[in-house]
Amino acid sequence: MDRVKDSKQPAEERIKNFNEVAHGYTEKQAVAEAGRCLQCKKPPCVKGCPVEIDIPGFIKKIKEKKFEEALDVIYKTNLLPAVCGRVCPQETQCEILCVLGKKGAPVAIGKLERFVADRGGKSMSCPVASAGAAAGQKVAVVGSGPAGLTCAAELAKCGVKVTVFEALHAPGGVLIYGIPEFRLPKKTVNGEIELLEKLGAEIKTDVIVGRTVTIDDVFEMGYKAVFIGSGAGLPSFMGVPGENLLRVYSANEFLTRVNLMKGYLFPEYDTPVTTGEKVAVIGGGNVAMDSARSALRLGAKEVTVLYRRTGKEMPARKEEFEHAVEEGIKFVFLVQPLEVIGDENGYVKGIKVIHNKLGEPDESGRCRPVPVEGTEEVLPVDSVIVAIGQNPSPLIPLTYKKLATGRKGNIIVNDETCETNIPGIFAGGDIATGAATVISAMGMGRTAAKSIMKYLSAKKD
Helix, strand or coil: CCCCCCEECCHHHHCCCCCCCEEECCHHHHHHHHCCCCCCCCCHHHHCCCCCCCHHHHHHHHHCCCHHHHHHHHHCCCCCHHHHHHHCCHHHCCHHHCHHHHCCCCCCHHHHHHHHHHHHCCCCCCCCCCCCCCCCCEEEEECCCHHHHHHHHHHHHCCCEEEEECCCCCCCCHHHHCCCCCCCCHHHHHHHHHHHHHCCCEEECCCCECCCECHHHHHHCCCCEEEECCCCCEECCCCCCCCCCECEEEHHHHHHHHHCCCHHHCCCCCCCCCCCCEEEEECCCHHHHHHHHHHHHCCCCEEEEEECCCHHHCCCCHHHHHHHHHCCCEEEECEEEEEEEECCCCEEEEEEEEEEEEEEECCCCCEEEEECCCCCEEECCCEEEECCCEECCCHHHHHCCCCCECCCCCECCCCCCCECCCCCEEECCHHHHCCCCHHHHHHHHHHHHHHHHHHHHHHHC
């Protein structure tokens, strides 16, 4: 009943490169792991998947060595299996509901999904659904992150003419600019985006909806509906003195420079990213892990993650935390920054922190960190990366004020349909929820596509 383990780069080697850490299953390993699935008649794992993949169905095909058919099963509800297999938090979604997990390790659903996608992606084409009443009508999708790509794929499969508008110079959203190469290779993302284009969707980069064109312009161009999936690209800061010093980065800027602008290949690409020898990363989520591990690969000799709670409360995936520890990343828990300290030239030279103890639970259900007076200290560092969360991108709500928004700047939508308060405008992903997971954004994109189909069909009637 033990889970089949895949191989990965040794820590002492991978900290010197940006190549993918996990190697993934071989055919033999995948078939063996698929054989562990109990093929439940009422599979609870499916209930944990935001895009409702037929998990026992594709695993059964793997066991039978029908790998292309396994990919067909996944493609019915998910066009991004190679992405999801790598970055989705399966351990808290589908796998946590696996029956095997009650007495041992659950089936490695994510690793099996990745195996199928990596093996079959080169030769497969996505099955197109029969055209519905909305076929031929034009829909605009704002943002090419996981929500936008999923919405566009579902619409394109039904014959809708979809145009995806992307503000940056490369499509993929957070999949491209926010997740490092060693966790999600760019070629993997690009391969799945190419599949979307094969379905007939058009992707236009360097178009900033809200600046280059407005929402009203989009409707005037003949689009009958708009899906907004512009993500959570607005960084949060600590609000402490010294955050404007040189070598203080938001995680958004740091990871964008490293990933999308290929700072990790400097000087081959003209995007220098300097860290110095000692780096402090503030935060405890996956973005903090990505930032810390990227800084190490860029040449930092010592990288320390500072988190205000304990490791138990840290929101990062267990696997990412374990990889960081293997690579030599240091963790200091129960501390929070009070000030970033600079030298005479305006560069970071230290960070002043105070130690915490855990108090009563807050609205998140986690124990609130309470500062302990008299425990302040200064840690010598050369740079600080702030990874304490992202907020919804503000541009569209600021330039199209008809949209109802929440207190954090998120676009308010109907949870069941992803409709906004404006007919014909839908939204989903981080712009609606705040920073969340790739798969939850995809789930909203799929929900929105269904709603848009109904909306277009009703208008045509």
